Amino acid sequence: MFSIRTKPDPQRYSFDGLGSTQYPNLMLRGAGDLDNWTLERYRGQWEGYQALKTALAMEPAALIAEMKVSDIRGRGGAGFRTGLKWSFMPKDTPERKFTRYLVCNGDEGEPGTFKDRAILEYNPHQLIEGMIIAGWAMQCKTGFIYLRGEFGWLSHKLEVALQQARDAGLLGRNILGTGWDFEIVTYRGAGAYICGEETALLNSLEGRRGEPRVKPPFPAQAGAFGQPTTVNNVETLAAVPAILRMGGANYAKLGTPGNTGTRIFSLSGHVKRPGLYELPLGLPLDFIVNDLAGGSSTGRPIKAIIPGGSSAPMLDAKDFDCPMDFDSVKGRGSMAGSGGIIVMDDSTCMVKVVERLIHFYAHESCGQCTPCREGCNWMEMILHRIENGQGRAEDLALLASLPPRINMRTLCPLGDAACGPVESAMQKFGAEFEYHIAHKQCMCGAPAGV
Amino acid sequence: MNHPLTPETSAEPLAPGQRLPVSERKQLSPEAVAEIQAIAGRYPDKLAGTLPALYIAQREFGFLSLSAMKQVAAALGVPEPHVYGVATFYTMFKKEPVGRYHFQVCTNLCCALNGAGELLRKVAARTGAVPGEGPTGDGMWSVEEVECLASCGSGPCLQVNEGVFDEFVDEAKLEAILDACRRGETSPWGE
Numbered sequence: 149m150f151s152i153r154t155k156p157d158p159q160r161y162s163f164d165g166l167g168s169t170q171y172p173n174l175m176l177r178g179a180g181d182l183d184n185w186t187l188e189r190y191r192g193q194w195e196g197y198q199a200l201k202t203a204l205a206m207e208p209a210a211l212i213a214e215m216k217v218s219d220i221r222g223r224g225g226a227g228f229r230t231g232l233k234w235s236f237m238p239k240d241t242p243e244r245k246f247t248r249y250l251v252c253n254g255d256e257g258e259p260g261t262f263k264d265r266a267i268l269e270y271n272p273h274q275l276i277e278g279m280i281i282a283g284w285a286m287q288c289k290t291g292f293i294y295l296r297g298e299f300g301w302l303s304h305k306l307e308v309a310l311q312q313a314r315d316a317g318l319l320g321r322n323i324l325g326t327g328w329d330f331e332i333v334t335y336r337g338a339g340a341y342i343c344g345e346e347t348a349l350l351n352s353l354e355g356r357r358g359e360p361r362v363k364p365p366f367p368a369q370a371g372a373f374g375q376p377t378t379v380n381n382v383e384t385l386a387a388v389p390a391i392l393r394m395g396g397a398n399y400a401k402l403g404t405p406g407n408t409g410t411r412i413f414s415l416s417g418h419v420k421r422p423g424l425y426e427l428p429l430g431l432p433l434d435f436i437v438n439d440l441a442g443g444s445s446t447g448r449p450i451k452a453i454i455p456g457g458s459s460a461p462m463l464d465a466k467d468f469d470c471p472m473d474f475d476s477v478k479g480r481g482s483m484a485g486s487g488g489i490i491v492m493d494d495s496t497c498m499v500k501v502v503e504r505l506i507h508f509y510a511h512e513s514c515g516q517c518t519p520c521r522e523g524c525n526w527m528e529m530i531l532h533r534i535e536n537g538q539g540r541a542e543d544l545a546l547l548a549s550l551p552p553r554i555n556m557r558t559l560c561p562l563g564d565a566a567c568g569p570v571e572s573a574m575q576k577f578g579a580e581f582e583y584h585i586a587h588k589q590c591m592c593g594a595p596a597g598v
Numbered sequence: 599m600n601h602p603l604t605p606e607t608s609a610e611p612l613a614p615g616q617r618l619p620v621s622e623r624k625q626l627s628p629e630a631v632a633e634i635q636a637i638a639g640r641y642p643d644k645l646a647g648t649l650p651a652l653y654i655a656q657r658e659f660g661f662l663s664l665s666a667m668k669q670v671a672a673a674l675g676v677p678e679p680h681v682y683g684v685a686t687f688y689t690m691f692k693k694e695p696v697g698r699y700h701f702q703v704c705t706n707l708c709c710a711l712n713g714a715g716e717l718l719r720k721v722a723a724r725t726g727a728v729p730g731e732g733p734t735g736d737g738m739w740s741v742e743e744v745e746c747l748a749s750c751g752s753g754p755c756l757q758v759n760e761g762v763f764d765e766f767v768d769e770a771k772l773e774a775i776l777d778a779c780r781r782g783e784t785s786p787w788g789e
Contacts, residue, residue: 160766161752259706259746297690298747300760333640338649338688341745355641355648356680357687373642414751416708422751458707488750490708504707508745514687597715 162423217396224381258457260488278388360560403429407473456485459565461572509566520563537588697733697740709753
């Protein structure tokens with residue numbers, strides 16, 4: 149397959165947070181180098197599969213305890229403690245043996261997030277190693293990597309990487325002579341954002357429409373194919389070998405208490421040097437956006453920041469001092485989510501931004517729950533009207549009345565995610581909405597449409 | 599209520615009563631049927647073979663006609679309505695033909711902040727295809743607006759068929775991509 153890839157220009161795009169060398173790179177080592185993905189390189193340069201040896205010498209329970217010591221929280225968005233999640237998996241008893249599954253969530257589709265893609269492209273073996281270790285900790289025999297449909301070009305490479313691991317005796321039958329078997333199967337989605345939600349992903353993996361399930365039962369009780377299942381994000385699983393290499397206690401020293409370790413921030417929008425920045429949790433937003441990414445790319449002041457992927461409510465310039473960890477961002481009324489930081493300067497029309505985002509949610513709503521299906525379409529319709537100079541005086545009250553009728557009334561968080569941008573933008577940039585309705589045009593002078 | 603502007607919905611694959619176009623190919627090849635059955639055997643339940651099987655059928659037929667879906671159902675031994683439901687749920691399963699080179703331009707927020715709208719208009723102008731309206735008369739090009747391709751930091755981004763052509767697509771890069779397609783250096787749709 150032929151494809152055009154520009155050689156990464158470190159001045160223009162960051163692959164690992166250049167200029168932040170005082171922080172350890174645990175997951176993006178070698179990122180930006182298109183030859184970095186091979187087994188040879190991973191073993192030769194990056195201590196590859198050393199952590200697997202350590203892990204296989206440990207009792208599964210001790211491994212889960214080590215994850216609890218590291219206190220790592222899931223990097224997919226919800227920030228749930230990984231060690232705790234792993235401990236939910238049922239253990240075999242003399243009366244009952246379980247078939248347990250591990251599923252890697254590679255359905256990265258949150259607008260503003262592009263970290264998993266970099267791990268899959270540049271460091272797939274670290275993910276594979278993390279999965280094998282997780283498989284041992286939970287005593288699974290099969291792991292699935294669910295990739296979004298658009299990553300078809302990545303799945304070819306991933307298959308080669310998996311085969312390299314199999315050929316080296318690291319995956320498949322009798323791993324490293326321990327007598328334990330573990331196989332990884334890839335599965336490709338077909339273009340549905342909702343499949344990033346774990347139960348929708350499980351339905352998709354079973355060959356069904358990607359509609360979220362009613363919980364309980366939780367995946368640890370009945371997940372993929374009705375068996376106990378743990379679903380972890382790509383980044384979380386890629387962090388597992390790093391945790392074992394340095395030890396859970398040392399990993400927990402990175403970041404802040406309760407928000408440990410490093411995570412990959414994806415910076416996009418109006419910043420001088422967008423890209424990926426792997427940093428310890430808890431650094432101030434100002435430091436990441438202005439010092440590392442070079443601040444505004446247009447020279448205009450920054451007006452709004454989405455701190456955790458498009459589902460996170462917006463922050464504004466007053467929140468530049470906010471430490472970027474799960475709890476602090478939550479304290480500002482937003483969420484750290486998937487770590488996608490979208491920066492917008494003061495020429496950006498917030499009505500247009502919200503309209504574009506809600507178009508996305510209305511498009512991606514699976515249609516199962518009425519509040520989300522109807523509510524997102526209504527919000528889109530109203531925003532479309534306002535953006536195109538046809539807003540009515542009563543539209544703002546109507547728009548504001550919708551999020552409370554969607555929030556927490558759906559099976560999955562997609563409806564809640566659609567409400568975040570609407571509520572936060574109306575609260576922080578309400579004047580722009582009013583101006584749009586009163587003057588039939590944008591306060592910032594931006595034309596309608598993308 | 600009378601709304602002057604209805605929201606632009608995603609390309610609705612099938613309106614009630616609307617018929618799917620018919621593909622030139624009539625039958626799945628025996629190799630494809632064998633491939634579908636082999637894949638279904640990799641999973642604990644043959645139903646899980648639905649998505650991979652639809653990809654195989656799409657490769658064979660170019661898109662998924664009703665007949666293609668029925669053949670997938672037969673090859674897997676699963677109910678036809680299930681296959682239909684899955685095929686119409688996911689946007690990457692094409693229910694209508696696309697061009698030999700199918701351009702997918704992300705216009706979600708991050709790309710839009712960096713000129714995705716302009717890129718979409720340029721792609722449409724250079725290929726002569728109307729976004730979301732099927733292939734050009736010669737069957738060469740089609741253009742589609744898509745949601746996030748996970749290249750937010752290097753937008754505006756563009757995907758052609760299943761290859762990746764991302765990273766700051768400007769006019770010069772767009773020309774290079776179009777040339778590569780014209781010269782046949784890029785795999786055409788379905789290959």
